[in-house]
Amino acid sequence: APPAIIAPSILSANFANLGHDCSKKMEEGADWLHVDIMDGHFVPNMTIGCPVVSQIRGCVDRPSEPCGRGTFDCHMMIMEPHKWVVEFKNAGCDLYCFHYEAAVSSVAATDPTDKETTARTSPKQLIRYIHEQGMQAGIAIKPDTPVDVLWDIIESEDPVERPDMVLVMTVHPGFGGQKFMASELPKVAALRKRYPELNIEVDGGLGLGTIEQAADAGANVIVAGSAIFGAQDPSEVIEKLRAAVQK
Ligand code: DX5
Ligand code: ZN
Numbered sequence: 001a002p003p004a005i006i007a008p009s010i011l012s013a014n015f016a017n018l019g020h021d022c023s024k025k026m027e028e029g030a031d032w033l034h035v036d037i038m039d040g041h042f043v044p045n046m047t048i049g050c051p052v053v054s055q056i057r058g059c060v061d062r063p064s065e066p067c068g069r070g071t072f073d074c075h076m077m078i079m080e081p082h083k084w085v086v087e088f089k090n091a092g093c094d095l096y097c098f099h100y101e102a103a104v105s106s107v108a109a110t111d112p113t114d115k116e117t118t119a120r121t122s123p124k125q126l127i128r129y130i131h132e133q134g135m136q137a138g139i140a141i142k143p144d145t146p147v148d149v150l151w152d153i154i155e156s157e158d159p160v161e162r163p164d165m166v167l168v169m170t171v172h173p174g175f176g177g178q179k180f181m182a183s184e185l186p187k188v189a190a191l192r193k194r195y196p197e198l199n200i201e202v203d204g205g206l207g208l209g210t211i212e213q214a215a216d217a218g219a220n221v222i223v224a225g226s227a228i229f230g231a232q233d234p235s236e237v238i239e240k241l242r243a244a245v246q247k
Helices: 015-027 050-057 081-091 100-109 123-132 147-154 182-194 211-217 234-246
Strands: 005-008 032-038 071-077 095-099 136-141 165-169 199-203 221-224
Touching (some): 015 032, 015 050, 050 071, 071 081, 071 221, 081 100, 081 123, 095 100, 100 123, 100 147, 136 199, 165 182, 182 199, 182 211, 211 221, 211 234
Parallel strands (some): 032 071
C-alpha cells in the first residue's frame, strides 16, 4: 500500500488562530492539512471559502511534489463542485476532493444546451478539469453511496480522468466530533483489494480507538480532527496514527 499520510482536519482548529494552528500541526508532524469546505446546501453547515484558504496557505510551505508534505487537501462538501475549481486553485488548493453525489446532481441540474458547463459536470469530466487546472483530484462518497459507483471512474480509459485519491466518509459529513461508522470499512477493503496503489482516505471519527480497523481495511490517508486537536500531545497522536497504518 502507499505510504501513510496523516491529515489533521482544521475544522477542529481555533478559527480565530487558524494560521497559527495550521503551521503548528505541520510542526507537530502532519503530512497534509485537511480543509473542510461546506456550503450549507450539500451539508447542513458552513465553514470557510477561498479568501480564508488563500490566507492560511501562506502559513504552510508548499508541497514540492504532488501529494507531498504540506498538501492542502480541500474536502469540498458543496453543490456544483465544478464552479469552484479555478478559484480554489488560485487560493492554493493542491488536491480538490469533490463529492460524487454533488457531481451527479449537477449533471441532472445542468441545462443540456449549456455546452461549457455540461463538459465539466460528470465525475470523469470534473476530474479532467481539476487536472487541467494543475491540481490533484479526489472523489468522495458519503455513507449512503455504494462504492461500486467508483469502479468505472477509477478505471477510466483516459488516465487524466482517473482520481488520485478516493475518500470514504466514515461519518455523515457536516460536523466534527461524530462517532466512527465501522459499517463503511468494507468499502475501503474493496477499494484496496482492487487498487493496491491508490490513495484511500478515511474521514470522520478517526482516532486511537478506531485507527486499527481503518488501517486493517487498507486506508492510508487518515483525517483526524477532534482526535488530534483535542489531544494533550498532538504529535504523539499523529505518530501513533502513522504507526498503525505502517505496521
Ligand atoms: C466532517 C468533516 C471531517 C471532520 C472530521 O464532515 O469532513 O473532516 O472534521 O472530524 P473528526 O475527526 O472530529 O470526526
Ligand atoms: Zn473532511
